[in-house]
Amino acid sequence: MTLYLGQPWPVLAALAIVYGVLILATIVVGLIARRRGAEATQELSARVRSWWWIVSLFTVTILIGRGMAVTFLGFISFLALKEFLSLVPTRRVDRTTLLWVYLAVPVQFYLAYINRYGLFIVFIPVWMFLFVSMTMALRGETEGFLRAVGIVSWGMMMTVFTLSHMAYLLVSGDRQNVVAGGAGLLCFLLFTTQFNDVAQFFWGKLFGRHRIVPKVSPKKTWEGFLGGLLTTTALAAITGPMLTPMSHLWSLAAGAMLATAGFVGDVTMSAVKRDLGIKDSGSMIPGHGGILDRVDSLTYAVPVFAHAYRYFFYS
């Protein structure tokens, strides 16, 4: 593949299209604001502005180089973990254990960076999992032990292990994707999932009637989910062959898989938030909420896509 700015051209093209969409969204929101007043679109324009930030940061890190990109992805994982641990009940005796869990983030992303799949895939689910339980047990505080060890292990899996597959795809994909490298795989995965979030939101807003899991997420409707699934699958069928070695049919399947996984990730995080009695996980990203509110769909979409793609397309 030919490189421009150190990137395969499809990656640059995909980024250009994303910027095009952002410009369009900014214009549309501006027009609505002019018609109905700035207050009506306050949240929407905050949302679009945050998207500008996210996309710009992503572009810069992708362009600078793999080490920088992996560091950036690791930092997002750290923020998600920190947000999670700040929201859930914790015990004072587990402070040291929590520090170990934080330190697992750089290790896990470093393993992705040096592309040691064997270690990467067992470090958190085997070594850290056993280690966390051990340190908590050796502290000797049994009250609330099971609850604490469950909460910390789950949080570590959802915010570090799952999200670290982004770094894994980015680095290992350079050899496994002749079309557009690791950046191509990551762009396909991220753009499709995030597009699906937005598509499900709009379909749900416009036509949403029949709720899927009212107790967990009252705004998730069949109309939103299926509408998002259809548009996302259609989009993936077009972009897949440009960014990955997948054919139109494979890309179609990948799109449907990403849309479904993204939906499940969203609902799962909603269940956690509902259990904790909060609406947003934080206030870091204006218009979106916290980091977890933005990456919730990715906690499922990223590992599901990474392992499916690895199974069928890695040599």
Next chain:
Amino acid sequence: MSEPARRPDGALPMTEPRRARFGSLLKQLFFAAVVRPVVLVILGLNVRRRQLLPEAGPAVIVANHNSHLDTLTLMSLMPLALLPKVRPVAAADYFMTGGLKGFIANELVGIIPIVRGGNRERDPLEPCKQALKRGEILILFPEGTRGEPERLSSFKRGVAHLAGAFPEAPVVPVFTHGLGKALPKGSWLLVPFFCDIFVGESFRWPGAIDTFMATLEARISGLASEGRFPPWT
């Protein structure tokens, strides 16, 4: 005008204003290069109504106390230019011990040390009053000590005497949560947590100590009830 005496190496000795300027610069550098990065990257803050923090002295910021980080975090929210005027009030017996702790407290943070308990011949609040007279912004923790982290204990009344002596200085109530989890009393291990800082509307001396204390406690527990905090045992 007479030349100040030169030191043996020929350099002019540091004059008081120069020393003070250098001290301010050191304080600003410490907050810009160390405190702010730690607070923003390792901890991460969720600040509500930051604009209500005082922009000029004399003023008194009153907060609950969970951790050494309370002081540093609150100060990190102030503009660098204002920092030399921001003075946390702290126990003399704990911080005036020399060593690294004393250096940080005195030179980098710029505390106003006050003597706890005992000898009542001199007004223990005198240094605070002097500072307010100079137009500085005080940070006070009326719980007295960091106490049990993340539990609000009863307020000492010194703050009311101070507010009574300076009825024109606004009192700004602040509630913080999470800093005691990140660095509780008795631990040196900093564990990252997002922390909440809720700033409330300022109020002025209502005319009586009891009314003042009641207002202050109501304001701070009102701020505390804004958040929904996970249990920490």
